[in-house]
Amino acid sequence: MALITTPNIARPDEFFAALTDLHRELTPAQSEAVNAKLILLLANHIGDNAVLAEAMSIAAEVRDER
Template identity: 65%
Template sequence: MALNTQPNLARPDDFYEALIDMHRDLDDAQSQSANAQLILLLANHIGDHATLIEAMQHAREGAADVSVRGAQAHSLAA
């Protein structure tokens, strides 16, 4: 199964709102636990190991990109 990285949510704004609502009134530990449980549920739903590995690689690269952009913004502000 190939990882679909193109926009594919029928109602992206509604999904984002529901995701934010999922975290409402949770402390940091509960929020992290909810994220982990959601990830594991979706991983189980996908089921394909190669697709999950590819998704993790994309997520890690995206997180690294955020760190680089943050460092660049900080150096520009200094």
């Protein structure tokens, strides 16, 4: 399985709204905990270490953007 990096969410605006709503009344600590739990749930769903490593590598590029 390869990491899909092109748009692949059926209704991205609805997803973004739901994600924003999820965090709406959370404290920063609660928001971080929700994000961590969401990441672990999605990583478990993907289940492929190579795909997860590729995703982490791409996400780590944010360090270079500063």
